[in-house]
Amino acid sequence: MKTASFLLPKDKVSFITSTSSMKEALEQLEQHYYTALPIVDENGKYVGTLSEGDLLWTMKNTPGLTFDNMDHIQVSNIEKHIRNESVSLHAHMEDMLALAADQNFVPVVDDDHLFVGIIRRKDIIEYYMRNITD
Structure with missing residues (x-):
C-alpha cells in the first residue's frame, strides 16, 4: 500500500522553517x-527535525541564553541530535516499519524533495496491527 493514503498533509501539520527563532519553535x-x-527551508524542502532535547541542549550549552533572548537564535543554528529520515510520496508502507521504530513521525517529500506532510508512527503501527490480525 502506498504511503499517500496515510499522509497527514502539510497544511494539517505543525512545522517550522529553518529561519524560525528558537522561541518560535x-x-x-x-x-x-x-x-x-519537521523543519523546512525557505524553498519548502524538508531539512531536518527539531526536538525538545535539541532546545534543552542549546539552553544548557549557550552561556547567557535565557527564555527572554532565545528569539535571537535561529533554528538553523541549533545542533540537531536526531535525524528523521524522509520518504518519497511514492514509497510503500513496507518501507515505514523500520523508520517508525526510531521516529515519532516519518516526513514525506515529493520528487523535488519538497515537504508534503508526515506519516505518524501511530498510523504505521495501526496499519500493521490490522494486517497481522487479518
Whole structure:
C-alpha cells in the first residue's frame, strides 16, 4: 500500500522553517504538545527535525541564553541530535516499519524533495496491527 493514503498533509501539520527563532519553535512545541517538529527551508524542502532535547541542549550549552533572548537564535543554528529520515510520496508502507521504530513521525517529500506532510508512527503501527490480525 502506498504511503499517500496515510499522509497527514502539510497544511494539517505543525512545522517550522529553518529561519524560525528558537522561541518560535518552543512555542510551536508547547502549543501542539509535540516533542519534535519537521523543519523546512525557505524553498519548502524538508531539512531536518527539531526536538525538545535539541532546545534543552542549546539552553544548557549557550552561556547567557535565557527564555527572554532565545528569539535571537535561529533554528538553523541549533545542533540537531536526531535525524528523521524522509520518504518519497511514492514509497510503500513496507518501507515505514523500520523508520517508525526510531521516529515519532516519518516526513514525506515529493520528487523535488519538497515537504508534503508526515506519516505518524501511530498510523504505521495501526496499519500493521490490522494486517497481522487479518
